[in-house]
Amino acid sequence: MTAKEHIKTYNLFINGKWVPSSSGETFDVINPANGTVVAKVAKGTKEDVNQAVNVAHDAFENDEWREMSPNERAKILTEIAQNIAKNGQELVLLEALTSGGTVRRVGGSDIVMIVDLFQQMAKFVKEYPFSETLPMPIVSGPAHNFVWREPLGVCAAITAWNMPLLLATWKIAPALATGNTIVIKPASNTPVSTLKLAEIISEVVPPGVINVVPGSGSDVGETLVTHPKVEKVGFTGSTEVGRRIMTMAAGTIKNVTLELGGKSPNILLEDADLDIAIPGSLLGVFLHSGQLCESGTRLFVPSSIYDEVIERLVALTKTLKLGNQLDLATSIGPVISQQQKDTILSYIETGKAEGARLVCGGKEAEVEGCENGFFIEPTIFADVTNDMKIAQEEIFGPVLSVIRYNTVEEAVEMANDTIYGLASGVWTRDVNKAYDIARKIKAGVVWINDWHMLRNDAPFGGYKQSGIGREMGKYSLDAYTQLKHVHTSMVPEVEERRSLGVLFPGK
Numbered sequence: 180m181t182a183k184e185h186i187k188t189y190n191l192f193i194n195g196k197w198v199p200s201s202s203g204e205t206f207d208v209i210n211p212a213n214g215t216v217v218a219k220v221a222k223g224t225k226e227d228v229n230q231a232v233n234v235a236h237d238a239f240e241n242d243e244w245r246e247m248s249p250n251e252r253a254k255i256l257t258e259i260a261q262n263i264a265k266n267g268q269e270l271v272l273l274e275a276l277t278s279g280g281t282v283r284r285v286g287g288s289d290i291v292m293i294v295d296l297f298q299q300m301a302k303f304v305k306e307y308p309f310s311e312t313l314p315m316p317i318v319s320g321p322a323h324n325f326v327w328r329e330p331l332g333v334c335a336a337i338t339a340w341n342m343p344l345l346l347a348t349w350k351i352a353p354a355l356a357t358g359n360t361i362v363i364k365p366a367s368n369t370p371v372s373t374l375k376l377a378e379i380i381s382e383v384v385p386p387g388v389i390n391v392v393p394g395s396g397s398d399v400g401e402t403l404v405t406h407p408k409v410e411k412v413g414f415t416g417s418t419e420v421g422r423r424i425m426t427m428a429a430g431t432i433k434n435v436t437l438e439l440g441g442k443s444p445n446i447l448l449e450d451a452d453l454d455i456a457i458p459g460s461l462l463g464v465f466l467h468s469g470q471l472c473e474s475g476t477r478l479f480v481p482s483s484i485y486d487e488v489i490e491r492l493v494a495l496t497k498t499l500k501l502g503n504q505l506d507l508a509t510s511i512g513p514v515i516s517q518q519q520k521d522t523i524l525s526y527i528e529t530g531k532a533e534g535a536r537l538v539c540g541g542k543e544a545e546v547e548g549c550e551n552g553f554f555i556e557p558t559i560f561a562d563v564t565n566d567m568k569i570a571q572e573e574i575f576g577p578v579l580s581v582i583r584y585n586t587v588e589e590a591v592e593m594a595n596d597t598i599y600g601l602a603s604g605v606w607t608r609d610v611n612k613a614y615d616i617a618r619k620i621k622a623g624v625v626w627i628n629d630w631h632m633l634r635n636d637a638p639f640g641g642y643k644q645s646g647i648g649r650e651m652g653k654y655s656l657d658a659y660t661q662l663k664h665v666h667t668s669m670v671p672e673v674e675e676r677r678s679l680g681v682l683f684p685g686k
């Protein structure tokens with residue numbers, strides 16, 4: 180058998196079944212560590228999207244799914260968590276192989292977080308106020324008033340390639356917890372782990388509740404975003420595409436949640452414990468080769484310790500091991516594609532041209548055994564000013580910009596001088612100073628003496644052009660429900676009905 184014959188073909192996942200694309204076309208998925216094709220995937224079309232949305236719509240109209248009690252739903256979410264854990268190894272392998280995320284991270288953290296997310300959702304759904312009772316009304320006479328939280332209907336999820344499983348589950352878990360159905364369009368670089376996840380989840384939910392249609396953003400993505408039967412779009416990706424999605428969703432007044440880009444500021448104070456702040460800041464920027472939306476890409480350092488910090492950052496960065504993401508000893512894997520590699524290298528050239536001082540890395544890296552892979556040396560620029568392109572635009576690669584400051588006020592002002600507002604961080608031994616800065620920073624999360632500390636019970640999302648709405652936690656359930664007010668009059672006699680007097684003054 181040749182290596183080619185081992186390559187698995189994945190079909191679309193619609194209505195609980197694997198189905199080929201209506202066009203019969205497939206596209207290749209590659210391993211970014213060596214550029215080889217690892218899977219072929221059916222390329223969805225507009226017709227396929229229509230079919231998926233129709234079955235999702237039928238599944239939503241099924242009362243058994245929509246009207247399921249929170250206890251029943253909690254049981255299903257718990258079973259999903261168990262099924263994911265059972266299939267954890269395969270999911271980790273598919274995720275790492277195609278996204279370039281290290282097995283160290285995907286196996287040690289992502290999969291644990293995903294199982295925990297469904298377990299926590301089971302708890303949130305039992306506590307969620309699906310029905311609230313209001314106090315007696317002031318004017319109309321006695322009445323009973325409910326506020327119900329109801330599912331939206333068919334939800335579309337469109338995800339990025341950097342951590343496809345986490346991004347998908349942040350949408351799937353709250354959507355299913357509240358009785359919606361979902362059609363997912365994964366990123367074209369990384370569809371297979373999401374397809375496998377859907378198969379695993381479909382074992383415990385009715386057919387049509389979860390569907391996956393891989394295919395291009397302009398075709399499958401836009402069809403979903405403009406489809407009249409889709410009520411909501413949950414999107415994770417670039418700010419540029421997010422802007423377009425918001426515009427397109429306006430045509431049918433869809434709900435949107437947007438998780439977009441970032442250029443997150445990391446402020447080191449003079450009194451920081453550098454033994455923690457230096458490795459912590461490097462974790463903040465170099466995890467997954469800097470391809471995380473919350474990466475801490477702008478490091479603000481006081482002039483008094485600037486040279487020492489640069490020296491220590493560079494020394495520690497040089498110890499990081501680049502390698503095959505499937506090797507447990509690897510700290511940093513490849514970037515996702517040749518195209519991404521070219522974009523990052525061109526930003527590095529821009530940094531040099533803008534007058535920033537390259538102190539570490541700056542070129543593609545050779546990794547033994549991964550000759551055709553897409554590797555970039557972890558790169559540090561010193562003497563960056565906040566107005567440079569490398570300090571303002573999201574590079575989505577392993578590039579740190581270190582910016583000098585003289586006063587904390589100046590650091591905070593520069594930290595906020597960006598179109599983004601996703602994550603941020605402060606390193607200090609003085610907790611009062613940290614809280615003061617935390618209040619002034621315009622970002623969805625502030626990590627004090629830490630980075631990347633996402634939690635399944637905390638909200639995650641952006642200020643400003645980093646997005647709209649929040650994912651994760653009980654907060655995400657609000658984004659997948661709508662409110663209905665139900666009023667029942669308790670006034671038995673017609674003459675006591677004050678509201679009727681508005682139209683019938685004589686009564």
Ligand code: NAP
Binds near residue numbers: 395646
């Ligand atoms: P992207 O180019 O915006 O693509 C994201 C998704 O949108 C992909 O599935 C893509 O499909 C699809 N898409 C592209 N054009 C579309 C269109 N016209 N209509 C509908 N869908 C369309 O982003 P990316 O390059 O994959 O990911 C990197 C970006 O994601 C970064 O900016 C990063 O900051 C952001 N991100 C944000 C978060 C967060 O939580 N805030 C998390 C992770 C990543 P194709 O793959 O087929 O092009």
Ligand code: MG
């Ligand atoms: Mg893209």
